[in-house]
Amino acid sequence: DGGITQSPKYLFRKEGQNVTLSCEQNLNHDAMYWYRQDPGQGLRLIYYSQIVNDFQKGDIAEGYSVSREKKESFPLTVTSAQKNPTAFYLCASSIEGLGPSYNEQFFGPGTRLTVL
Amino acid sequence: AQSVSQHNHHVILSEAASLELGCNYSYGGTVNLFWYVQYPGQHLQLLLKYFSGDPLVKGIKGFEAEFIKSKFSFNLRKPSVQWSDTAEYFCAVKPLNMDSNYQLIWGAGTKLIIKP
Numbered sequence: 001d002g003g004i005t006q007s008p009k010y011l012f013r014k015e016g017q018n019v020t021l022s023c024e025q026n027l028n029h030d031a032m033y034w035y036r037q038d039p040g041q042g043l044r045l046i047y048y049s050q051i052v053n054d055f056q057k058g059d060i061a062e063g064y065s066v067s068r069e070k071k072e073s074f075p076l077t078v079t080s081a082q083k084n085p086t087a088f089y090l091c092a093s094s095i096e097g098l099g100p101s102y103n104e105q106f107f108g109p110g111t112r113l114t115v116l
Numbered sequence: 117a118q119s120v121s122q123h124n125h126h127v128i129l130s131e132a133a134s135l136e137l138g139c140n141y142s143y144g145g146t147v148n149l150f151w152y153v154q155y156p157g158q159h160l161q162l163l164l165k166y167f168s169g170d171p172l173v174k175g176i177k178g179f180e181a182e183f184i185k186s187k188f189s190f191n192l193r194k195p196s197v198q199w200s201d202t203a204e205y206f207c208a209v210k211p212l213n214m215d216s217n218y219q220l221i222w223g224a225g226t227k228l229i230i231k232p
Contacts, residue, residue, distance in 0.1 A: 004159070042120060042206070042222030058219070090160065098218040102148070102167060105220070107160040 003027065004108035006091050011113045013078070013085070021076045021111045023091035031097040032074035033105065036060060037088040046089075049074055050097025078113060086115045118143045118216065120209050122223035129197055130231050137192040137226050139207030148210040149190040150220070151181055155203045163205070166190065177201070199232045 004025045013019045025032065031050045035043040045058030049068040063082025068074055074093075078085045089112075092105040123138040141147065149166040164175025171183040181192045190207060207223040210216075 040125065040224050042208075042224050043220075044222075045219055100212050100218060102165070104162055104165075109159055 004091060004093055004106060006089075006108040006111050008111060009109065011111055013113065013115050015115055016080045018077055018079050019113065021078065021089055021091075021113070023074045023076065023108060024072050025074075025091075025093045025106075025108075026072060027093055027106065028071070029093035029095050029106070030071070031094045031103075032068065033092040033094075034058075034064070034066065034074070034076045035090040035092065037090060037110075043090065046076065048098065085113055088112050118209070118211060118221050120207055120221050120223040122205075122207055122226050124226050125224065126227045126229070128229045128231065131199055132196050135192070135194040135197045135201070135228070137205055137207075137228070139190045139192065139223055141188050141190070141207075141209040141221070143188075143209065143211045143213075143216075143221075146212040148212065149181070149183055150208040150210070151175065151179070151190075151192050152206045152208060153203045154206070155200075160206070163192075197228075197230050199230045201228060202230045203228055 007022045033048040034046040037043050044060050046064050047066045049055035052071050065077045090110045091108040094103045094105045096103050119142045121140045151163040152160050153163045154160045164173050166173045166183045174180045179194050183190050204225050204227050206225045208220045
């Protein structure tokens with residue numbers, strides 16, 4: 001079954017701790033994305049990667065870090081510098097990166113992070 | 117800043133009622149337009165899209181949307197809803213402008229509940 005998996009589904013963290021969210025895809029897509037979803041707000045782009053070993057900041061990158069060492073994997077680390085990390089995090093992928101041509105994004109099931 | 121507005125955060129309808137969900141955006145240039153849907157317990161998925169041509173586009177499961185350029189709107193419609201349409205619906209806009217980096221701009225979503 002092709003798709004995007006995210007783990008864990010629920011994650012609890014104490015203040016001051018870093019935590020890493022996993023995202024894996026077997027769709028052979030070049031591009032991967034991390035979004036944050038808060039109640040009453042649209043998805044906001046945290047980071048994206050258009051190719052292995054390359055990534056760019058989105059609109060709300062502060063307090064987050066990513067790596068893209070393999071095509072299939074794009075883990076997101078929520079650091080202690082992120083002031084309000086409690087949110088729902090969605091990972092997505094697409095065949096190509098951001099550009100003017102059509103490029104459907106496929107989404108994972110999400111991880112709900114709660115900071116205690 | 118560019119934004120996408122979905123007028124209703126929650127909509128409750130009875131089965132067989134007609135549905136219209138509003139979506140307005142604030143960018144004056146050329147855009148691609150999308151509606152995504154998230155059914156309970158499932159991934160966010162594409163419902164329909166508009167790139168060019170006929171402003172009335174049809175998607176899966178009997179949904180359609182009309183692009184009215186003069187009103188900066190892309191409303192989602194369905195003539196007769198079913199209980200299985202219960203889901204959260206997101207409008208997204210992609211300004212075709214390098215300054216925007218071709219990112220998707222998302223609305224806050226509308227939670228639709230269909231009463232059997």
